[in-house]
Amino acid sequence: MNNEQLFVKLALDNWHAQIKRADTLFDTLTDEQLQQATAPGRSRGIYLLGHLTAVHDILLPLLRFEEQRYPELREAFVVQPDNAAAEFPSISELKAAWKTVNEKLAAHFERLTPAEWLERHNSVSPEDFEKEPHRNRLNVLHSRTNHLAHHYGQLVYLK
Amino acid sequence: MNNEQLFVKLALDNWHAQIKRADTLFDTLTDEQLQQATAPGRSRGIYLLGHLTAVHDILLPLLRFEEQRYPELREAFVVQPDNAAAEFPSISELKAAWKTVNEKLAAHFERLTPAEWLERHNSVSPEDFEKEPHRNRLNVLHSRTNHLAHHYGQLVYLK
Numbered sequence: 480m481n482n483e484q485l486f487v488k489l490a491l492d493n494w495h496a497q498i499k500r501a502d503t504l505f506d507t508l509t510d511e512q513l514q515q516a517t518a519p520g521r522s523r524g525i526y527l528l529g530h531l532t533a534v535h536d537i538l539l540p541l542l543r544f545e546e547q548r549y550p551e552l553r554e555a556f557v558v559q560p561d562n563a564a565a566e567f568p569s570i571s572e573l574k575a576a577w578k579t580v581n582e583k584l585a586a587h588f589e590r591l592t593p594a595e596w597l598e599r600h601n602s603v604s605p606e607d608f609e610k611e612p613h614r615n616r617l618n619v620l621h622s623r624t625n626h627l628a629h630h631y632g633q634l635v636y637l638k
Numbered sequence: 639m640n641n642e643q644l645f646v647k648l649a650l651d652n653w654h655a656q657i658k659r660a661d662t663l664f665d666t667l668t669d670e671q672l673q674q675a676t677a678p679g680r681s682r683g684i685y686l687l688g689h690l691t692a693v694h695d696i697l698l699p700l701l702r703f704e705e706q707r708y709p710e711l712r713e714a715f716v717v718q719p720d721n722a723a724a725e726f727p728s729i730s731e732l733k734a735a736w737k738t739v740n741e742k743l744a745a746h747f748e749r750l751t752p753a754e755w756l757e758r759h760n761s762v763s764p765e766d767f768e769k770e771p772h773r774n775r776l777n778v779l780h781s782r783t784n785h786l787a788h789h790y791g792q793l794v795y796l797k
Binding site: 480482483485486487488489490492493496497517518519521593594597612613615617618621622624625626628629630631632633636 | 655783
């Protein structure tokens with residue numbers, strides 16, 4: 480493994496560690512626990528499960544891999560904050576979508592070379608990317624790993 | 639900037655973004671808010687401020703930079719969970735230590751070359767590091783960036 484491959488491996492190991500930790504938590508929490516708010520007046524577990532699923536689903540086109548699988552989640556779980564009156568998919572449906580999206584991402588991640596990790600993401604034009612080469616796929620991976628850690632820190636309050 | 643420098647820059651940008659976000663939050667919260675629990679029965683803001691400070695302070699020797707500046711924080715903020723009966727330093731003292739430790743880390747980070755980021759951290763022996771080259775400084779940076787994001791996700795509940 481050369482140094483560039485090692486840099487990528489470190490970032491990916493970090494992502495996979497966060498995913499695994501979240502998987503374990505989602506497997507451990509009951510549906511009743513996931514229906515609870517993480518703190519008084521704050522998002523419920525089910526909302527954060529849907530939110531993380533939708534945000535990871537959006538990575539599929541953002542990283543220029545493929546189309547979103549669950550575009551219908553975006554409105555309720557990204558655009559809107561949690562709302563007890565909203566009609567959500569069931570927890571088992573959301574858990575299945577969570578697994579599917581992360582498996583798809585993992586398969587794409589495995590295939591990228593270090594140079595491809597440094598290619599632009601889909602929210603930056605080729606012209607702007609010339610001037611701002613840090614706006615690449617790996618940058619997005621870092622920021623979404625933190626995003627997951629952020630909400631994981633809230634989800635553990637359901638235990 | 640070559641690719642190896644870019645890989646390091648991405649990881650460091652991510653760290654600094656989390657630090658900046660936390661700084662802003664700590665500056666925004668009043669002392670009264672920081673004395674509150676982040677959720678019922680969970681850690682108080684002051685505890686998480688001390689915890690993050692102590693964990694970042696421990697990075698100084700863990701990354702083989704220098705000795706800890708505030709070793710006295712470790713017992714109350716890392717070994718022990720939050721405890722209303724514990725004697726904590728004042729919030730202003732903790733905030734000053736938080737800034738000092740992060741400034742020291744930033745200065746060391748700036749000086750490291752990509753190759754030095756891939757050198758071992760202090761919890762792995764040179765012999766084990768031969769077999770496990772991912773146990774390096776950059777790996778620790780990734781994991782502590784997530785650690786910060788995790789607790790930031792809890793601290794925002796004080797707002």
